[in-house]
Amino acid sequence: MWQFFHKLGSPxxxxxxATRLMPWLLAGGILLLMAGIVWGLAFAPxxxxxxxxxxxxxxxxxxxxxxxxxxxxxAVAAVVTLVxxxxxxDVFIKxxxxxxxxxxFLALFTGAVWGRPTWGTWWIWDARLTSMLILLFxxxxxxxxxxxxxxxxxxxxxxxxxxxxxxVNIPIIKYSVEWWNTLHQPAxxxxxxxxxxxxxxxxxxxxxxxxxxxxxxxxxxxxxxxEILLREQRTRWVxxxxxxxxx
Amino acid sequence: MAFDSFSAFLVxxxxxxxxxxxxxxxxxxxxxxxxxxVIRRKAAIxxxxxxYELQAGRSEQQAVRGSAxxxxxxxxxxx
Numbered sequence: 631m632w633q634f635f636h637k638l639g640s641p642x643x644x645x646x647x648a649t650r651l652m653p654w655l656l657a658g659g660i661l662l663l664m665a666g667i668v669w670g671l672a673f674a675p676x677x678x679x680x681x682x683x684x685x686x687x688x689x690x691x692x693x694x695x696x697x698x699x700x701x702x703x704x705a706v707a708a709v710v711t712l713v714x715x716x717x718x719x720d721v722f723i724k725x726x727x728x729x730x731x732x733x734x735f736l737a738l739f740t741g742a743v744w745g746r747p748t749w750g751t752w753w754i755w756d757a758r759l760t761s762m763l764i765l766l767f768x769x770x771x772x773x774x775x776x777x778x779x780x781x782x783x784x785x786x787x788x789x790x791x792x793x794x795x796x797x798v799n800i801p802i803i804k805y806s807v808e809w810w811n812t813l814h815q816p817a818x819x820x821x822x823x824x825x826x827x828x829x830x831x832x833x834x835x836x837x838x839x840x841x842x843x844x845x846x847x848x849x850x851x852x853x854x855x856x857e858i859l860l861r862e863q864r865t866r867w868v869x870x871x872x873x874x875x876x877x
Numbered sequence: 878m879a880f881d882s883f884s885a886f887l888v889x890x891x892x893x894x895x896x897x898x899x900x901x902x903x904x905x906x907x908x909x910x911x912x913x914x915v916i917r918r919k920a921a922i923x924x925x926x927x928x929y930e931l932q933a934g935r936s937e938q939q940a941v942r943g944s945a946x947x948x949x950x951x952x953x954x955x956x
Binding site: 674689728736739740746845852855873 | 878879880886889890891892893895896898899900902903906907910911914915917918921922924925926928929
């Protein structure tokens with residue numbers, strides 16, 4: 631167990647695993663996402679209430695879902711950074727924060743465009759939308775704080791603390807539709823209930839969520855590799871890797 | 878198919894602009910992020926390589942100078 635934990639913290643070991651995983655993540659992600667989107671756009675039945683505008687759900691829910699779960703993953707990595715000082719956890723936070731930012735922006739944008747025909751407004755300051763906007767600022771704050779501090783170790787600690795403070799926002803986003811009156815509809819998927827929509831709608835939605843998850847995995851591996859290369863460039867294995875790639 | 882024709886698919890019962898704007902922005906941002914990440918990784922490898930070459934060049938120079946100082950002096954014409 632401890633040996634595994636030790637290995638997990640080794641950038642070199644991770645680099646090798648990531649290289650092997652990445653083609654599968656990329657291919658699987660694109661395949662599932664495309665299947666979900668094509669099914670959702672062209673073959674899923676039209677919603678009796680919202681008409682065809684509901685088809686935005688096949689990208690809105692995956693991006694919003696990922697935006698939150700990426701933040702939770704970052705919070706776990708922040709605990710690991712603070713408690714065990716594992717370098718790889720800090721590399722993860724730094725590598726995925728911009729991805730989280732883009733996903734949160736996409737969730738907000740698709741939500742606004744969906745809100746226009748459905749609610750009659752692009753934006754209202756209700757709990758769900760406002761807490762998502764705060765998530766966007768948290769991602770921005772993490773990126774900015776990391777860039778502002780030059781020393782790698784103090785940057786890692788400061789960023790980890792900011793991520794942990796911001797994690798309060800996640801349950802607020804999750805339960806905002808139940809605690810407050812809001813225009814936003816309740817959660818589409820619940821672990822305990824059967825889906826409230828027909829299979830022709832929720833299966834493509836599930837496919838696109840899984841596809842985006844895999845694509846995120848690919849992006850995370852790729853961006854972590856970049857960060858590792860830059861941080862470990864004085865080590866022998868990076869030198870061998872870089873020089874071997876040339877010839 | 879949920880639509881009778883391709884044009885009905887594009888119009889989406891009047892909601893076409895909303896739906897296609899969302900999907901358009903989604904694809905543009907996702908592809909841009911993926912391409913940018915790949916470019917950044919390549920740039921990182923390139924900058925590492927340049928660093929090593931610079932280092933190798935410097936230590937070679939040092940080796941030449943070092944040997945010239947400790948060994949018998951040899952005058953080599955550079956003309």
